[in-house]
Amino acid sequence: MADLALAARGVTVRFGGLVAVDDVELEVRSGELVGVIGPNGAGKTTLFHALSGVLEPSSGRLIIGGADLTGKPPHVFAAHGVARTFQTPRVFRDMTAEQNVRFGLEFAGRRRANGHDALGSAASILEFLGLADSAEIPAGGLTPARQRLLEIGMALGARPRILLLDEVAAGLTEAEVDATAQLIRRVRDELGLTVIWIEHAVRALMDCVERVAVLHQGRKIADDLPQLVARDPAVVEAYLGVEEAA
Amino acid sequence: MGFWLELVASGLITGGIYAVVAIGLNLQYGLMRIMNISHGEFLMLGAYFTWLAHTVLKVNPLVFLPVVAVALFLIGLGVYRLCFRRISRTSPSVEIIEARSLLVSFGLMFLVQNAAYLAWGADLRGYSFLDEPVEIAGARFTANRLVVLGFAVAASLALLAVLRFTLVGKAVRAMMQSPTGAQLVGIDTAVLHPTVFGVGLALAGVAGALLSMVYEISPAMGEPYTVTALIVITLGGLGSTLGALLGGFLLGVVEAFGMHFTSPSLKMLLSYGVFILVLLARPKGLFAR
Amino acid sequence: MTLRNAVVMTLAAGIVLAAAPWALSAFALSLLLTCLMYAGLTVSWAMFSGATNYLSLATAAFFGIGAYVTAWGLATLPYAVVVPLGGLAAAAFAALIGAAILHLRGAYFAVLTFGLGELVRHAITYSEKSYAHTVGRVLTDVPEAPTVYLTVLFLAAAAIVTCLAVRASRFGLALAGIGADEERAQTLGVNTRRTKIAGFALSAFFAGALGAAMAVRWTYIEPNSVFNPFIGFQTVLIAMVGGAHTVIGPLASSIVFSLLTEFLRLQFPYLFLILLGLLLIVLVLYLPGGIASLWPIARARIGALGARLAKLESGGARG
Numbered sequence: 001m002a003d004l005a006l007a008a009r010g011v012t013v014r015f016g017g018l019v020a021v022d023d024v025e026l027e028v029r030s031g032e033l034v035g036v037i038g039p040n041g042a043g044k045t046t047l048f049h050a051l052s053g054v055l056e057p058s059s060g061r062l063i064i065g066g067a068d069l070t071g072k073p074p075h076v077f078a079a080h081g082v083a084r085t086f087q088t089p090r091v092f093r094d095m096t097a098e099q100n101v102r103f104g105l106e107f108a109g110r111r112r113a114n115g116h117d118a119l120g121s122a123a124s125i126l127e128f129l130g131l132a133d134s135a136e137i138p139a140g141g142l143t144p145a146r147q148r149l150l151e152i153g154m155a156l157g158a159r160p161r162i163l164l165l166d167e168v169a170a171g172l173t174e175a176e177v178d179a180t181a182q183l184i185r186r187v188r189d190e191l192g193l194t195v196i197w198i199e200h201a202v203r204a205l206m207d208c209v210e211r212v213a214v215l216h217q218g219r220k221i222a223d224d225l226p227q228l229v230a231r232d233p234a235v236v237e238a239y240l241g242v243e244e245a246a
Numbered sequence: 247m248g249f250w251l252e253l254v255a256s257g258l259i260t261g262g263i264y265a266v267v268a269i270g271l272n273l274q275y276g277l278m279r280i281m282n283i284s285h286g287e288f289l290m291l292g293a294y295f296t297w298l299a300h301t302v303l304k305v306n307p308l309v310f311l312p313v314v315a316v317a318l319f320l321i322g323l324g325v326y327r328l329c330f331r332r333i334s335r336t337s338p339s340v341e342i343i344e345a346r347s348l349l350v351s352f353g354l355m356f357l358v359q360n361a362a363y364l365a366w367g368a369d370l371r372g373y374s375f376l377d378e379p380v381e382i383a384g385a386r387f388t389a390n391r392l393v394v395l396g397f398a399v400a401a402s403l404a405l406l407a408v409l410r411f412t413l414v415g416k417a418v419r420a421m422m423q424s425p426t427g428a429q430l431v432g433i434d435t436a437v438l439h440p441t442v443f444g445v446g447l448a449l450a451g452v453a454g455a456l457l458s459m460v461y462e463i464s465p466a467m468g469e470p471y472t473v474t475a476l477i478v479i480t481l482g483g484l485g486s487t488l489g490a491l492l493g494g495f496l497l498g499v500v501e502a503f504g505m506h507f508t509s510p511s512l513k514m515l516l517s518y519g520v521f522i523l524v525l526l527a528r529p530k531g532l533f534a535r
Numbered sequence: 536m537t538l539r540n541a542v543v544m545t546l547a548a549g550i551v552l553a554a555a556p557w558a559l560s561a562f563a564l565s566l567l568l569t570c571l572m573y574a575g576l577t578v579s580w581a582m583f584s585g586a587t588n589y590l591s592l593a594t595a596a597f598f599g600i601g602a603y604v605t606a607w608g609l610a611t612l613p614y615a616v617v618v619p620l621g622g623l624a625a626a627a628f629a630a631l632i633g634a635a636i637l638h639l640r641g642a643y644f645a646v647l648t649f650g651l652g653e654l655v656r657h658a659i660t661y662s663e664k665s666y667a668h669t670v671g672r673v674l675t676d677v678p679e680a681p682t683v684y685l686t687v688l689f690l691a692a693a694a695i696v697t698c699l700a701v702r703a704s705r706f707g708l709a710l711a712g713i714g715a716d717e718e719r720a721q722t723l724g725v726n727t728r729r730t731k732i733a734g735f736a737l738s739a740f741f742a743g744a745l746g747a748a749m750a751v752r753w754t755y756i757e758p759n760s761v762f763n764p765f766i767g768f769q770t771v772l773i774a775m776v777g778g779a780h781t782v783i784g785p786l787a788s789s790i791v792f793s794l795l796t797e798f799l800r801l802q803f804p805y806l807f808l809i810l811l812g813l814l815l816i817v818l819v820l821y822l823p824g825g826i827a828s829l830w831p832i833a834r835a836r837i838g839a840l841g842a843r844l845a846k847l848e849s850g851g852a853r854g
Contacts (some may be wrong), residue, residue: 157723
């Protein structure tokens with residue numbers, strides 16, 4: 001049985017009176033490919049903020065690779081092998097694509113949390129993502145789709161063990177979405193990463209991942225195989241109920 | 247007993263001024279993210295206008311107070327139009343608005359302060375007004391200080407009331423909480439922003455006018471108030487007018503006691519010390535929700 | 536230009552300029568001295584504030600601290616010791632303050648650093664009065680003009696070399712990452728708190744050392760003259776005009792402004808400052824992209840390159 005890469009125990013995140021993440025329990029084993037879905041405002045990105053150390057949970061614990069990192073700053077999470085992308089790509093616009101990827105290698109990547117060859121240099125990471133020809137282009141000049149890929153590249157530059165992907169397929173065509181899903185599978189299969197993937201393009205995610213957690217209004221309402229989750233009445237109602245209200 | 251009352255009162259008096267200045271800065275920064283480091287210079291202008299009115303035109307400073315308010319309000323409209331409107335319009339992010347407005351107001355600070363030096367010279371100026379002593383509960387005050395306190399509190403409460411109970415005030419508070427939401431509902435920022443900026447400067451001017459009744463004035467007098475105002479805003483929680491009010495009084499009293507037990511020269515050190523300690527304990531401010 | 540070439544050029548220029556005390560008139564030397572001082576101040580300021588976008592307005596405070604280290608120490612210590620000591624004192628102060636306020640947003644940081652000048656000035660006035668029973672100090676036994684000049688020249692060159700070296704280093708990359716997107720840099724493993732404090736302290740060191748070195752030009756040192764906000768203002772203005780992401784920009788700009796200051800400030804002290812204030816306002820408002828001077832000058836080149844390559848890219852198969 002693979003060990004526990006990441007465990008969120010009773011994590012709650014509060015903003016003043018608003019509870020964005022409500023007592024969420026999540027366990028992810030090494031090498032798993034887990035999806036996280038839920039209607040808008042369900043708290044998915046906030047959960048990622050907690051999992052990467054960007055936000056400190058109001059209560060609960062975050063255990064990464066066996067170490068309790070609750071309350072530590074993001075760079076400690078990065079040093080323990082957690083890397084993430086952001087919903088809107090936050091690349092360093094004035095640096096080249098190669099410099100963007102190299103950034104992670106210079107800092108968190110030095111800890112060599114993941115010793116895979118493909119993660120050995122900025123060039124090999126760009127190669128893996130199909131961005132090799134854009135290496136010298138300033139990140140701000142890339143197309144949005146390529147910036148998305150670069151965003152992943154930056155995270156890979158940190159040589160992580162756990163990759164948190166936040167809506168990396170948003171706004172893409174169906175073909176691009178499928179390509180992204182394939183890439184994510186490769187990241188897990190070839191690079192040996194544990195991947196947690198938030199996505200609105202639910203169909204592609206469901207076909208790709210091994211397990212799906214569903215968040216609704218901050219609470220986890222389902223956590224199971226994709227086919228079971230798809231038939232879960234609570235999940236259906238969460239999505240339909242939101243649609244009716246909209 | 248009288249002595250302690252004097253100390254507390256003196257703290258409240260300074261604190262009242264802090265509150266008025268801080269509320270003004272809070273409105274500007276909280277609403278528009280304009281960090282106006284020259285805020286104190288407009289306090290200084292209010293002081294000089296009042297001094298001029300009193301010494302040249304023989305006008306009672308209290309009577310002149312509304313004139314100062316209106317004058318600084320109009321100046322505020324002009325300053326916003328010339329210096330800050332463009333920043334709000336052309337900046338891609340909030341951080342950039344802050345950075346640019348900071349730099350612009352830094353230049354503005356030197357401009358206004360040196361214009362004052364040019365116009366009125368570097369010597370200290372002053373006038374006496376209501377400086378007869380008054381005795382309350384065994385404590386002695388000069389009448390002008392009590393007047394300053396009274397007007398500072400009145401101005402702060404008036405603004406608080408406007409924000410809470412009038413439509414315009416609610417619009418401002420709405421905008422401070424959610425800029426996009428407020429715009430969707432139809433609040434016109436093109437009108438609101440300069441107005442709020444003008445009100446902010448008017449408050450600074452009023453504070454300066456009040457100060458001129460008690461202290462001597464100089465072109466550099468306004469500088470420390472900007473920093474103190476920021477400290478007060480941080481203590482009270484950004485965006486909270488009530489917080490600025492209470493924070494101002496609190497800081498004033500803490501300073502008064504601190505200065506008594508150490509030295510008046512260490513006032514700044516005390517403010518910074520308080521600031522850092524509070525931030526360590528309550529990073530969002532004392533009164534933030 | 537590679538790091539090595541830039542450093543070599545700096546050292547070469549330094550050697551050439553070292554001949555100045557014997558080649559120039561006293562007045563010209565004094566002018567050059569001011570230029571070098573501002574060059575050193577601006578380059579070290581840009582090293583931190585230009586890279587991270589945390590605008591520090593504390594230059595006057597650091598400069599003054601250095602000046603006072605000289606005022607207190609020159610009687611008992613040699614000039615060569617007092618100068619780096621002034622730098623260290625300023626750096627230590629910066630580290631302390633930085634630890635307390637660098638986690639705040641940039642706007643707060645800027646205003647609070649501005650207040651530091653007041654704070655230190657009052658604190659020193661107080662301690663001088665209470666413990667030394669004096670208002671100002673007279674400096675005796677001051678080094679000669681060539682010594683002062685060579686010291687400032689050395690500091691300016693050191694600031695430039697340090698700035699170049701930092702920029703080429705991992706530390707400089709961290710600073711740039713903080714300036715580009717601090718949160719992102721954190722998630723990629725940068726300990727932003729430590730990096731910021733270190734950068735702030737490093738830039739303060741040079742401001743303090745320069746203050747300590749220049750202090751001997753005043754025979755009478757007192758808080759009001761030494762803690763002059765104009766120094767901070769001038770530093771920021773020079774950096775804004777010259778561009779805070781390069782070394783050559785602030786250098787050229789500091790020459791221009793030192794000359795302007797020298798010739799105009801004494802004649803029209805207030806009018807001059809009014810115009811400078813106006814200049815800063817106009818600069819920030821109307822330069823394309825606002826604080827274009829704070830963006831890398833290289834950006835213009837990269838932008839053009841990027842545009843060309845992007846055209847190639849969109850014409851290609853993928854993308």
